[in-house]
Amino acid sequence: MTKGGETATGAVGRPRSERSRRAIIRAAGELLEEQGLRAMTVEGVAQRAGVSKKTIYRWWPRKGVLALDAFYDDWSSAQEELMPDTGTLMGDLRLRARATVRLMTSERLGPTFAALLAEAQSDEALADALREHVLEPLREQARAIFRRAIARDELRPDTDVEVAIDLFQGPLFLRLLYTHAALDEAFADAIAEMALTGVLPRESTT
Amino acid sequence: MTKGGETATGAVGRPRSERSRRAIIRAAGELLEEQGLRAMTVEGVAQRAGVSKKTIYRWWPRKGVLALDAFYDDWSSAQEELMPDTGTLMGDLRLRARATVRLMTSERLGPTFAALLAEAQSDEALADALREHVLEPLREQARAIFRRAIARDELRPDTDVEVAIDLFQGPLFLRLLYTHAALDEAFADAIAEMALTGVLPRESTT
Amino acid sequence: MTKGGETATGAVGRPRSERSRRAIIRAAGELLEEQGLRAMTVEGVAQRAGVSKKTIYRWWPRKGVLALDAFYDDWSSAQEELMPDTGTLMGDLRLRARATVRLMTSERLGPTFAALLAEAQSDEALADALREHVLEPLREQARAIFRRAIARDELRPDTDVEVAIDLFQGPLFLRLLYTHAALDEAFADAIAEMALTGVLPRESTT
Amino acid sequence: MTKGGETATGAVGRPRSERSRRAIIRAAGELLEEQGLRAMTVEGVAQRAGVSKKTIYRWWPRKGVLALDAFYDDWSSAQEELMPDTGTLMGDLRLRARATVRLMTSERLGPTFAALLAEAQSDEALADALREHVLEPLREQARAIFRRAIARDELRPDTDVEVAIDLFQGPLFLRLLYTHAALDEAFADAIAEMALTGVLPRESTT
């Protein structure tokens, strides 16, 4: 999908082996799940996939990017529930927050997601790929939700959507990375509501 | 301060060399600043500090924890401005947000902080130390701000302070780690305000 | 020649680098001569040969075996003079004893030989290699000399050749290892003669 | 006995602890027997003896010399049988050869003796101590045997006793160090006889 998925353009010579590609992605995914990104070595992936290291390096520049590819398979198939359309901002945020929490706490995706987010700090190529294929799409989904709310007149047109997205997503990422407190449905609901109305009491409700 | 700072309890035998301890912390800090956590190797620290690797391993279990110690020296001396007391919640949050941004974007602390936050994902010992000595203190400072606001009747007594802290800090950490958008004073102000009032328009301003 | 010399059998993958092999043997030989076996470290050999430690460990299990390989280069080219054929046992033994003394006292081979003989006491692999490639060939040469003497009727057919070899070689090795007395041509001649006739006076000479 | 046994001359202050000395010798001997000289580390001896490393280094310059001390305790108590006096050279040599073989093949002394002989190649201090306290006494015993034989007129007065000693002892040492063939009573007898009469047939017996 990211780098490892593009077939050579001017196809001359032996074509890329789809079999190897799949074996690599699969082996990487398994190792990732079993032992985490730290223990997922290129050497290990090559061995488990029955593939030479050279083949891996031919198609993936760094192991982080390979890990992202392996992660992306599962990730992409779980995106729909992140884009609810309930007709109200509150409804959309609540469902999205809950879905996000579910993804982040799923056994397969959660730890790997966290590991990739961390690894990106020291791997520029991974950071770029992660931003492009995972983080930016997430923001774009959130953007759509807020834009619909503006169109519906729920939000003022001059709302700073980018800040709003960070306000909404930041807390969720924070609890994923530093498990200082529960990342559960109650937290999802609390964040959805507090992002909407802030911490201050509404005047009408005082 | 964290692990590497504790002197032997029942002092028998040759006492720990304060000189070495300082040389190690200092060398680690320098390497950290010059080249980042990835390039800060135990071997390099030992060489620059004029110290044997064994001595480092005797006192710091992993390089992450050593890095934290080096980081903490600078970090701890910059905590005061994170605890403003302006008399209003809005004032406190704005000043704290701005101070946080300054810290996160400072040349010395910012990149190292981000690197440590990332490293902690794959180093349990570091994660614990980081939580105990850095993250929890940060939360405690924020807690104090919100508690004062409750005492002042600015906030309802049943406000979920933990969620409020995440709402306030999450966005700042997010932009530190994934530089998707500017981490500047304007953002600090926007977060301070939006955390207070939420994204929805206030009725009074409608 | 011993272990480090065998090329992979079922040649698959990149073939072994002859260039590296030679550089390693050469560097080891130089260090051996300059500083002795104790100071010949794998690390030092790797550095001088411009080779990674892994490459050395891939082909030589212990440094003793590598040292033997380096030693063997010189050693094997000096074997001819150890196999004189003068037509008489006395002539053969005298020439062989002198040649042995020359080898043992040569600046290149002597100290290394002694060091290898010693090292073999605590390195089973080296002991085996040493026996197979150095000590047993030496005995075989001596065996040939005694057998020719038996064929010539100089010795009784029931002479215990193995004991005879030890009687002849033991003293030479002893003075090599424990330099309690001179290892020189006079000693060589004395041993050759005394091994032949024993310490008791011949009846004819009484 | 060698270095570790001498008490400080100008005895002032706390006297040397006899208790420690004995514990060290004993621990060293045990480790020597259990695992060989290679595995007998100063650190291990200190720990087992409940003694500080400093104390060991204060009295023994190198671990080889300590090992020799530990070895010497047993060794010295087995010297008498090495000095037979049967009235004939043949009788003396045969008994001495047999006794030597027994010593060399004893479980306690044999391997340690071989290890010390080897270690001395790379430890000058040990080599000196070994020569002085073990090897030279052995030669002196042998010298006495040959001198008595000369006095008895069994040997010619101009016999080169030093060469004779090497001829007699060399083969025994050789089989101890390089176990190329059995080191047993038959070999002892064969060496005793062949050293006396040489490999050539006696004219009278032809």
Place this chain on the structure above:
DNA sequence: TTCTAAGCGAGACGGTACGTCACGTCTTAAG
């Protein structure tokens, strides 16, 4: 229908850092 350029497995290679080990020296406080 052979040519030929690329992909491929195997695995050796030069590196860098790892974490451990033993050495022999040192610095305390206790005796």
Place this chain on the structure above:
DNA sequence: CTTAAGACGTGACGTACCGTCTCGCTTAGAA
């Protein structure tokens, strides 16, 4: 002045992955 305890600088150990580099062998489209 010796001792037990134990920290220290030194330096080598053997291992693990990294990312690169031959090899000899497909493989399939172009000649």
